[in-house]
Amino acid sequence: MKNIKILLLVVSGMLIGYISLDTKAFSQTNSQDFVEYKGEVLNADNKNTIANAHISVNETNISTISNSEGKFSLKVPKGLAPATVSISYLGYLSKNLPLSYFKAKGTLIYLNPVVEELSEIKVYKAGDARKLVYNMLENRGENYINRPTEMTAFYRESISKGNRNVSLSEAVVKIHKKPYSHYGDEDIELVKARKTADYDRLDTLALKLRGGPFNTLFIDVMKYPDYLFYEQNLENYEFNFEEPTQIDNRYLYVVSFNDRNKDMPWFYGTLFIDAETQSLVRAKLNMNVDNRRAATRMFVNKKPGGTKVYPIEVEYDIDYHQQNGKWYFGYSNAKLLFVVNWKRKLFNSRYQVNSEMAVTNWQPETEDRIKRNKNFLNKTVVMADDISGFTDIQFWGSNNIIEPDKSIQNAIEKIKRNIQ
Structure with a gap:
């Protein structure tokens, strides 16, 4: 030793x-009480991963973030659908997707960079x-x-x-x-x-x-x-x-x-x-x-x-x-x-x-x-x-x-x- x-x-x-x-x-916790969805958040222009994107279920306080490689998992209670999920990150246009879009594995979410010239x-x-x-x-x-x-x-x-x-x-x-x-x-x-x-x-x-x-x-x-x-x-x-x-x-x-x-x-x-x-x-x-x-x-x-x-x-x-x-x-x-x-x-x-x-x-x-x-x-x-x-x-x-x-x-x- x-x-x-x-x-x-x-x-x-x-x-x-x-x-x-x-x-x-x-x-x-009873694993039957929730549904888990997994996926990745990507830049729509170049397909690069987006780390620390915020993923939240609208009209609830449930949320998570993507990791350093853009990957995420989101667990929501069963019976929550229909629901929408908001995905946002600094410098990108936010996106709202129906919960039905998400899959148990391989969900791909593309965010578009902000291209608007911000008015002074x-x-x-x-x-x-x-x-x-x-x-x-x-x-x-x-x-x-x-x-x-x-x-x-x-x-x-x-x-x-x-x-x-x-x-x-x-x-x-x-x-x-x-x-x-x-x-x-x-x-x-x-x-x-x-x-x-x-x-x-x-x-x-x-x-x-x-x-x-x-x-x-x-x-x-x-x-x-x-x-x-x-x-x-x-x-x-x-x-x-x-x-x-x-x-x-x-x-x-x-x-x-x-x-x-x-x-x-x-x-x-x-x-x-x-x-x-x-x-x-x-x-x-x-x-x-x-x-x-x-x-x-x-x-x-x-x-x-x-x-x-x-x-x-x-x-x-x-x-x-x-x-x-x-x-x-x-x-x-x-x-x-x-x-x-x-x-x-x-x-x-x-x-x-x-x-x-x-x-x-x-x-x-x-x-x-x-x-x-x-x-x-x-x-x-x-x-x-x-x-x-x-x-x-x-x-x-x-x-x-x-x-x-x-x-x-x-x-x-x-x-x-x-x-x-």
Whole structure:
């Protein structure tokens, strides 16, 4: 048995402490209660796949997204038909299709890129990009869900060394979301989860991500603006208009920004803001981590002696979706690339951490006060190993999930062979 040393990472320096979680399946679902449809979302012009397209059943809160290779699965309750399904993605014309169009396998959905030349008169009414972002933050209580909401979400976390997956965690969780005008932190309740890790591939170091689903929840810029715009002092940032775009037939301002304070790791990125309501629809964020010492303090909690560990790439994405005139948190992901330099070793090691979470259903909270139980996660959670779920084809039941891409699917198949 190798002497495994632990490296704990913290996304965005938000979390402290350490805890281990015994992740078991807490519920069983009758597989006869739903119908599953699978397919792929493609660019109608060049047939390229479209990642992170939003697929939702109209007049319900059921939704999912396409994975990094454009593939999706959508589970809907039996008896829902007739129904229509909406498919949308930034920069493409949205499409509505009858549920009868979808097949158990091989459903192909083609989206057409937006070709309309967007009118400056329609779009550039804001004039001042900084003022637009200020209004975006000020109006979040009106533009976003303003009641306590219970969201069902699928979470996936993977860690790879080079091109090899060495750790994979997946979970269905319930997010107890507070109104966007409320500043309190939110709770996450575990429904079921599975995880495995092949520590033999990690030489003498096992890398673990701390915070689990909270890392993707805290990317919600509109709920936690201080994590991006510290103290909401927008004078510390530069804002500029870029070429506008569309989603769901709505015009979007596109605003690039960067932090003027370059002493610490600093954010830069792009905000996609609805021109009509001045709501944030999407954000693509990057963190400059050239200051290695400061970045190490922010992201690395523990490391073995004789090593230097630091991030070299940090990226975040978040999407919001609209329902009944209100926007809500829909999808987020975090991608981090770390370098480990060993003393007296010529070559370094590179580890990539990917985590993503997609809201697949939601409803208003039925209780005024949430009663916490043993299934509620600590904000410092480290997902623990529980490999048994990977052999169960019906493990997720009626829950919608993000389809695994090829690398994840290969990892799952290898896990199954090792278990059996």
